[in-house]
Amino acid sequence: MVLGGFATFALLYGMQPLMPAFSQQFHVSPAAASGVISAATGAMALSLIPASLLANRFGRKTVMSVSLMLSALLTLLSAVAVDFQQLVILRALLGVALAGLPAVAMAYLSEEIDPDVLGRAIGLYIAGNALGGMCGRFAMAILADHFSWRVATLVLGGAGLLSAIEFWRSLPESRNFQPSGVTVKRTMAAARRHFSDAGLPWLFLTGFILMGCFVSLFNYLAYRLAAAPYGYSQSQISVIYSLNAAGIVASPWAGRLADRFGRRNVLWIMALCMLAGLVLTLASPIALIYLGTAVFSFGFFGGHSIASSWLGFRAVRNKALATALYLSIYYLGSSCLGSVTGFMWNWAQWNGVVLLLGVFLLASFAVALKLRKLAPRLAS
Incomplete structure (x- = not known):
């Protein structure tokens, strides 16, 4: 599951440091260049619930394995995109394909792992996310600087393909899950129950804010470091992505x-x-920029680990749907805030980005204090 988390974030966010290169080569604005990330995360957000329904019918491992395989193949295709529009379309298709793993992963862990250690198990899975995001971004920036973004994308797709094969080979089959038929009516009824819970909607909102802020910061920090007075190359900018290592520590x-x-x-x-x-x-x-980014990453991965493991305790039934709803809203935050922050960059550069993200993080702090007042509830 750590390997699956690694591959998910590497494939999803590996192109993030290449946004300045896309702006230069395809003559698009920073907000438009963010489409390589926003298209993937937005499509993933819309596909998570259908993916969770497929997993209920066909099994956890099957859906996760096929998801990784298709995503790796679409990444390989992205390396030969003829223009920016085609690249964004392929990235959107990747988001649809990749949804199968995150939609099911935490439900799989909730079913297979003892509740007493579920928090650290999900923390390890999310640490895999952090490691994949760090290595994917870092390697893509270095390869693009020394070769081209197309070569970098080919390497990323090849690594994803190897990860998919090993994931399918090594992951144990589910022991505590039985495939079942699902209907739209039952799914809607279960979703209404989740949204009427005293805690789940606030956890969903927490995921939206945390992920939106995290992606936005890394989207536009690359533009700040590429401009004066820093004037960093892609390889130099890649150092900032290594600070995601803080998340590897923070999650468990x-x-x-x-x-x-x-x-x-x-x-x-x-x-x-x-x-x-x-x-x-x-x-x-x-x-200080590096220190701030490390502290920010530490808080993000720690917060996401806590919020996502909390779902397993709040959702008494339909855990997979609760996870899919959380992640749908989580990745919508990445897509929506990641694009909107581009307009703040155009308006006031980095100060505008920090202003918008600061407002949202204050809101997440208020939500966390509200959740602190909830009475404990254990899932059966």
Whole structure:
């Protein structure tokens, strides 16, 4: 599952550091260049619930394995896109294909892992996300700088293909899941129950804000470092993506803290970490920008780990649908905020980006305090 999480984020976000190169080669604005990320995450958001329904019928492992395989093949096709429009279309198709793994992964873990260690298990899976996002971005930036973005994309697709094969070969079959027929009516009724819960809608909103802010920061930080006074190359900019390593530490650590002290007592701290890191990036010295980005990444992966593991306890039934709803809204945050922040960049450059993200992170802190007041509830 760590390998699956790794491949998911590498395929989904590997092209993020190439946005300045796309702006230059295809003559598109930063907001338009963000389409390589927003198209994929938006399409994924819309495909997560259908993917979870397929998993209920055909099984967890089958859907996740096919998802990774198709995504790797679409990434290979992206390397030969003839123009930016075709590239965005292929990225949207990748989002549809890739939805099968995140839609099912946390439900699979919730069913197969002892509840006493579920937090750290999901933390390890999300650490795989962090490692994949870091390595994918870092490698793509280096390869694009020394060769081209097309060569970099071919390498990414090939790595994804190998990951898909190993994932299918090694992942145990589900032991606590029985495929079942589902209907739209039952799904809608279950969704209404989830949205009427006292905690789940606030967890969904938390995912929207955290992911939207995380993607937005990395979308436009590359443009800031490429411009004066820094003037960094793709290889130099890639260093910023290595700071996602903070997430590899944060996810299992936050999971352990949540298992020990309760999710309601830890989530708000992660929101404050993100806000503190964001404010630090306003500084001019590059060391403070790096420090702020590391603190921001630490807070994001820790917060996501806590919020996503909380779903398994709040959702008594239809856990896979609860996970799919959370991730649909989570990736919509990536798509929507990732694009809207581009207009803030056009308006006031980095100060505009920080202003918008700061407002959203204050809202996430308020939501975390509200969730802190919830009475505990364990899933049966």
